[in-house]
Amino acid sequence: MMIPVLIGVSFAIFTLMYFAPGDPADIILGDMATEADKAMFRKEHGLDAPFVVQYFYYVKGIVTRADLGTSYVTKQPVTTEILQRFPATCKLASLSVIVAIITGVSAGIVSATRQYSLLDNICRVVSMAGVSMPNFWMGMMLIILFAVVLKWLPPSGFSTPRHWILPAITIGSSSAATIMRMTRSSMLEVIRQDYIRTARARGESERVVIWNHALKNALIPIITVVGLSFGRLLGGAVMTESIFSIAGLGKLMVDAIKVKNIPMIQGGVLFIAFVMVLLNLLVDVLYAYADPRIRSQYVRPKVRSAPESKEALNAE
Amino acid sequence: MSNRLLEVKNLVVKYRSGKTAVHAVNGISFGIRKGESLGLVGETGAGKTTTALAILRLIASPPGKIEGGEVEYDGKNLLELPESGMRHIRGNRISMIFQDPMTSLNPVMTVGDQIAATIRLHRKKSRKDAAVEARNMLELVGIPGERYNEYPHQFSGGMKQRVMIAIALSCNPSLLIADEPTTALDVTIQAQVLDLIEKLKREFDTSLLLITHDLGVVAEVCENAAIMYAGEIVEYGNLRHIYKGTLHPYTQGLFESIPNIDEDVRRLKPIEGMMADPTRLPQGCAFALRCPYKDGGCEKNAIPVFEPEPGHLVKCLKWSEIKGSDRRKRLEERRGERIA
Numbered sequence: 031m032m033i034p035v036l037i038g039v040s041f042a043i044f045t046l047m048y049f050a051p052g053d054p055a056d057i058i059l060g061d062m063a064t065e066a067d068k069a070m071f072r073k074e075h076g077l078d079a080p081f082v083v084q085y086f087y088y089v090k091g092i093v094t095r096a097d098l099g100t101s102y103v104t105k106q107p108v109t110t111e112i113l114q115r116f117p118a119t120c121k122l123a124s125l126s127v128i129v130a131i132i133t134g135v136s137a138g139i140v141s142a143t144r145q146y147s148l149l150d151n152i153c154r155v156v157s158m159a160g161v162s163m164p165n166f167w168m169g170m171m172l173i174i175l176f177a178v179v180l181k182w183l184p185p186s187g188f189s190t191p192r193h194w195i196l197p198a199i200t201i202g203s204s205s206a207a208t209i210m211r212m213t214r215s216s217m218l219e220v221i222r223q224d225y226i227r228t229a230r231a232r233g234e235s236e237r238v239v240i241w242n243h244a245l246k247n248a249l250i251p252i253i254t255v256v257g258l259s260f261g262r263l264l265g266g267a268v269m270t271e272s273i274f275s276i277a278g279l280g281k282l283m284v285d286a287i288k289v290k291n292i293p294m295i296q297g298g299v300l301f302i303a304f305v306m307v308l309l310n311l312l313v314d315v316l317y318a319y320a321d322p323r324i325r326s327q328y329v330r331p332k333v334r335s336a337p338e339s340k341e342a343l344n345a346e
Numbered sequence: 347m348s349n350r351l352l353e354v355k356n357l358v359v360k361y362r363s364g365k366t367a368v369h370a371v372n373g374i375s376f377g378i379r380k381g382e383s384l385g386l387v388g389e390t391g392a393g394k395t396t397t398a399l400a401i402l403r404l405i406a407s408p409p410g411k412i413e414g415g416e417v418e419y420d421g422k423n424l425l426e427l428p429e430s431g432m433r434h435i436r437g438n439r440i441s442m443i444f445q446d447p448m449t450s451l452n453p454v455m456t457v458g459d460q461i462a463a464t465i466r467l468h469r470k471k472s473r474k475d476a477a478v479e480a481r482n483m484l485e486l487v488g489i490p491g492e493r494y495n496e497y498p499h500q501f502s503g504g505m506k507q508r509v510m511i512a513i514a515l516s517c518n519p520s521l522l523i524a525d526e527p528t529t530a531l532d533v534t535i536q537a538q539v540l541d542l543i544e545k546l547k548r549e550f551d552t553s554l555l556l557i558t559h560d561l562g563v564v565a566e567v568c569e570n571a572a573i574m575y576a577g578e579i580v581e582y583g584n585l586r587h588i589y590k591g592t593l594h595p596y597t598q599g600l601f602e603s604i605p606n607i608d609e610d611v612r613r614l615k616p617i618e619g620m621m622a623d624p625t626r627l628p629q630g631c632a633f634a635l636r637c638p639y640k641d642g643g644c645e646k647n648a649i650p651v652f653e654p655e656p657g658h659l660v661k662c663l664k665w666s667e668i669k670g671s672d673r674r675k676r677l678e679e680r681r682g683e684r685i686a
Contacts, residue, residue: 224449230404231444232464232513233437246454321454322497 032307039303047292057290058102099293108297119278123263129202138213160207166269169200186275197274205259212255216248249320257313265302350377357415368624370396372577383554385564388574394557398523438468441514445526447506451498457509458494468517483512504535523555573597576632583658593660595637639664
């Protein structure tokens with residue numbers, strides 16, 4: 031599945047950029063450039079070739095040399111630029127997802143085990159607010175409160191752990207809300223299952239019943255949501271990165287779009303698609319880990335020798 | 347009654363939703379001696395499962411609630427025990443097998459781990475010893491020990507029920523509650539599972555509360571039977587009392603609805619009418635609506651319990667009339683050879 035998706039994405043973004051109005055030569059070189067300068071710029075970047083030829087060379091570059099082209103602005107390879115920015119984005123995304131999982135899953139479980147209680151209602155209202163609140167607004171409010179008024183945390187940058195807290199909470203809160211809602215509904219469904227009653231009838235304590243038996247069965251939809259939000263965050267949280275002035279992928283993309291830095295945009299989109307696809311694969315692997323029924327679709331069970339399987343039949 | 351292992355007295359359970367209350371169990375009383383097998387028989391919705399869950403205090407609350415009565419086990423009232431004490435009873439002293447083996451095992455744990463978990467929980471064994479013990483339990487119920495590491499979806503329904511039995515008996519409980527253990531299985535497997543329960547029951551000297559709607563199963567496994575209708579026990583006695591000396595019109599109806607192989611009949615003969623609405627139970631006899639013997643007295647007041655013979659209890663005003671009736675004689679002839 032990975033390869034067709036990536037080919038599709040690359041074709042779509044390439045076509046989109048090719049037909050988008052506005053000549054990059056005009057924007058990059060500015061008003062003062064002569065017609066000859068522009069022609070040279072186009073020739074230098076291969077923009078004068080027909081569409082199909084351009085696309086062919088682009089794909090060939092990626093496949094043979096992992097080359098996403100050269101940035102019009104910095105004259106650096108796009109790959110290098112992306113990889114420079116990626117660690118910050120990756121760190122931010124991981125931190126936010128950790129925040130989101132911890133708060134989301136525990137709030138979801140509390141909500142599900144005490145359905146319709148005061149605590150459940152509070153959790154649901156807060157999560158509703160978390161889903162609906164725009165990230166940038168949340169970020170600005172946090173900056174005002176913790177950086178400007180209370181002066182506990184720095185308002186921008188991403189150098190020390192103290193800088194990580196606010197952005198991670200900002201992004202994490204919206205994912206946490208989604209995760210919480212999914213955990214709650216998934217747990218509510220599992221808690222009503224017969225095997226939960228069986229576990230209780232065996233004398234298991236409520237803590238073991240909820241955390242070992244119920245949560246393990248409720249995990250599949252939770253993994254899906256976590257995977258999705260992690261993927262989204264890895265693509266760069268544009269708004270949040272701008273607000274906190276974090277030099278991440280999102281900011282790189284926005285800057286590139288502003289000046290129509292085509293290779294940068296294409297490279298960025300393709301990279302994000304690649305990360306997404308990779309993450310989906312990871313989620314699928316995790317499914318198999320969480321649920322033996324899915325695992326047995328991929329892994330052939332050990333073939334029992336003939337006499338033994340006959341015995342099993344007889345036992346039945 | 348000191349030889350009684352379990353004594354249920356006047357148990358009342360209701361399910362509430364909004365303003366309506368479903369009267370699931372309405373003051374039932376029965377006892378089980380050590381080593382005894384009691385069959386609890388009744389149609390769907392009679393409150394059999396609710397009774398069983400109430401004994402273990404596993405009724406989902408809300409909406410369910412035990413509103414009164416006592417469940418005395420080994421001299422202790424289980425309804426007053428703290429939750430931690432109750433956990434020590436569940437799975438250890440009293441264990442339960444559920445109706446549907448397909449959904450009663452945790453799908454993401456290996457069957458061996460599910461047995462071993464119970465053993466470790468109640469018998470303070472090391473991980474390794476518990477695993478060995480669990481393997482033995484599997485062998486005991488006729489499943490090869492090497493299937494310890496397999497998951498429930500790799501087992502058939504009958505084998506899952508065996509695993510359930512292994513879990514239930516792994517701590518050598520003194521009472522086993524089997525809630526329709528064979529309903530979800532096909533007939534050939536039913537017999538195997540019943541045989542297994544009987545065999546293990548003798549081996550472990552366990553008492554059995556068998557919940558079923560199948561009178562044939564009760565005749566095979568139990569010594570005593572209690573017939574439930576609309577949350578009450580309407581007739582109680584040993585097999586001879588119930589099968590040969592049937593006195594309650596509902597029990598009669600149950601027997602009449604069993605098709606007879608010797609007679610050529612086109613249709614099964616069900617009991618006429620529907621069960622009384624458990625949200626609005628009548629004041630008098632709940633069966634009066636469907637009863638061919640009823641008269642004015644039946645619908646006025648609550649029906650007392652009569653004891654026509656020692657150990658044979660019946661909740662019907664008309665029992666003496668029924669005793670001499672032609673209908674009863676016919677029934678007796680039909681089943682003459684069934685219970686010797």
